[in-house]
Amino acid sequence: MKIIIVDDNILVLKQLSRYLEKQGHNVIENSNAMDALSDILKHQPDLVISDLLMPYITGNELYDTLNYMGKSKTKMLFITSLQDKYLRDMGEIFTEDNVLKKPLNFDQLNKKMNAIIN
């Protein structure tokens, strides 16, 4: 699977990319959403895993932008350490399936990835 991951915390980025690569996925890392946007358009990934709160462009802004450009079919999984009560303020795009809380639990990551892809 072709996966693009976005996180401004490089430690998290590396950890996730390492795990996914070990699982046999093709991973592209991005530490900011603007670069990720270009990569998404260029590479048409099967899944985008994105942090939510990042400087300049947030995860949900990335989602909005993709929708705006007619790329609403891009599948996205958001990873965040944001508390639930604040998550609601971020927008209405979040569901039980497309949000994964940090610190990352890889079992859950697999479950959610499967749920999104299928």
Place this chain on the structure above:
Amino acid sequence: MRKTGILNIEEVVREKDLEIQKLKKMLESTQAKHNNTSSKIKTLTQQIVQLYNNNNFSAEGLSDEKSFTLIKTVVHSLEKKKSSLFQQINALNSLEEGIAIFDNKGKVNFHNQAFKNIIGAENSLTGIHWSNFFSKEDKFFICKKIIQLNKKEELLEEEFSFLGNNFKKITVVFKLSLIDDSNYLCTIKDITKDKDKNILIKQQSKLIEASSDFIGITDHNFKFNFLNEAAKKLIGISSTNLSIRFLDLIVSENENLLADFKYQLEVKGSWKGELKLQTKSGILIPINTQISIGSNTQKREKVYHIIIQDISERKKAFEKIIDAKNIAEKNMEIRQQFLANMSHEIRTPMNAIIGLSNLLADTKLNNLQKDYIDSIKLSSENLLVIINDILDLSKIESGKLTIESIPFSINKLMDSIEKTFQHKTKEKQLFFEINKDPLTPKTIIGDPTRLSQILINLVNNAIKFTQTGGIKIGVKTIQNKDNKVSLSFSIKDTGIGISANKLQTIFEAFTQEKQDTTRKFGGTGLGLAIVKQITEIQGGEISVNSILNKGSEFIVNLQFEIGEELSEPKNNRNKNSQSKLEKARILMAEDYPMNQLLAKSLFTKWGLNLDIVDNGIEAIEAVKNGNYDIILMDIQMPEMDGIEATLKIREAGIETPIIAVTAHAFKEEREKCLKIGMNDFIAKPFQEEDVFEKLIYFSNIKENDAKDIKKIELEEIDILNGKTSMPDHEDMEQFLLYAPELIHDFEKGIDAEDKYELKKSGILLQTLFHQINKKEFANQFYKLARGKKLQNHKYQELLMTSKALYIDIKNYFALPVKNNKTIMKVEMDLSQIKALAEDNDGFGKEMIELYINQSKEQLIEINKNVEDKEFLKVGGLIHSMKASFSMLNCSILSNLSIELEDGCKRNTLSEEEILDKLKTFKTLTEQSFETIIALGKSENLI
């Protein structure tokens, strides 16, 4: 018969006087020629007797002697009568009332002085007809009165006005009475002045009645004696039933109202305030009340004057204004919210456009397509500018924009403006001139960023609107006084100009010269509004002169404080101090090759010697062997860091000044440096001037001074290690009690450059430090207090050392606090990383290094944003770090992150609490570096 009595007193007196004189003469001559004149005396005596006595008395047969006695008696009685008459006349003349007697033919027989004065005559009126001193109308009036009087034959009293001297209207009370058949007694009393007064009083009372204010007079018990119409109307009564007490009308929650009135009235003589008045129908009316003490001449008791205004209308109007203000504020808020939302809405498509154009630009394109892409890029960049303008403006309007006060060089700022626009003007083939004023102070204090923003905006406009010709920028000093300088910046172009009727509105938001200006030249029309606002926030003003099609000139006047001249290396340095520095041997301990290179080139530029070592151990070695004058010490180095190295150098008894070079600009880090024996610090990345200035300072500092500083540090360390005898416990307590406030005062004094405050707190601090056996340190305050000139950075040094001493002594006394700190241990595990790592593939090492480097960078970012008070950004950074901590199961830092993120983003913590927690956060994060390295080693990841 001769008239006697008072009708012709003067005449009589005059006659009597003459007779007396005559008789006296006769007596004298008779006595002298006694014998010869006997017959004459007889004749005379007879005459006298006849004159004064109508009896058939004969002088015949009187002896001479008896005749003499008779004459003498007559003379005596005459003189007595005369003096009594004089007394009467005097009495009449001293009366205020005018008195005159005239006969039935109208001739004045007698008048007193007052009568003459009131009539306004200059000479005596005796013998003159009364009508001569009245006008025709007045005469007629008086005649009528006389006729009335004749009929009634009784006293007549009338008020009467006539024209007196100089046509002045005189009002008198005129009394006329008959004395006898043919004589009238007339008295007049001048009441002209009273009359004027009465008219005034009448007018005043009319005014009082007409006033729309409640006016009343009360007795000393606040019972009304008088109420005007408005007062009755307000209370709701019609009659003048005055059994109303003021206090019964008033509704107040203040139980002590009466006491308050009386007190205020006694002390100030008046009371003013807002009260509520209850009308007869029970309605409460808000009133403005004013009470003052009035005088009552008849009684001794006080009276009070009360004036009341019905302010219910005013209150309603005020409430309306408040409502309007609230609505306006709410609208403003909505607008700002709208802008904030809009910016997100705009950004989403913008992201798409920029992202796509970047992608597209990377693909193979023909020239036309490249042109299109360039246009798209240009448009989106312009759109970004617009968005930023709008956000900037809303930031200014909501008062969130802060202005800095930092020293900067105006010449350098102008140079950078020149560089910024050189290319752009060349492209447009415009000339571009910058004129600086040699009189401008080299360093001024203000906000260079905002000044640049103003100038860049104006120059940008000038270039935008100019097709031929060019742009001239100038700065001029217009006033230089009292350490303040007024600068006038001029940006002049030869562009399209602005029509006269648009000059007024050019600075308003969303206006441009013409509707199609935006289309032709781009921009939002916000630029000038922003420039104006930024100028005004800094207390400046902006104006514009322009001629259509000829060009425009924008003038910005701003006032700055003059700063201490930033040193310009080499050129304006005192040669003597410079030469000392040139001879100085300087050592730098720095591990990072790029920084080594930078330092080397800088020192070469200055013509100075510099030896560089890689770490603390080498530094100690070098210091022991080489005779260095100054040491520049990086704090974070491998092998041995700067802190440890400094401690070792000081332990070895080497006093060489050590300047810390640190990227950590946290205050407590600086304090730590000074505390462990360093003499100063330089922040990284370093400012050339800063480094040079400090090198000059330390190359010239007397060895003793350096020792002084160092001794204090050592003494302090001794105390902490228990080597020095502790001062009296009581003294310590006193120190702990008073030091914080004094240190605070001292800091305030430094910040405000308030010499008096510095001196004052300095003296007190000297005493305090002396008490706790910090004698050397106390002496430095002594110098300060005695007005010895200390360098600015010495103040800072004193301040920091004081703070550090205070903290250490406090901690020493409050051991539990110290223990608390050690309890906060950073615990973490690497299980998540380890799970992903494979043997010897370096992933673990990479992750650990990544953690340390990323965290260090983030700490620096946090520090920067804390200084800028950008707490939202601080919150964002901490949020990002939180993910690292939770990955490493570092619960203490995770929890602290959550707390701090909330505090920064959602204001759940005060600024002070945030700063306090950030300190802990930073310390713990730095501790975590050691922990993770140790863990990495034990887990065989490193």
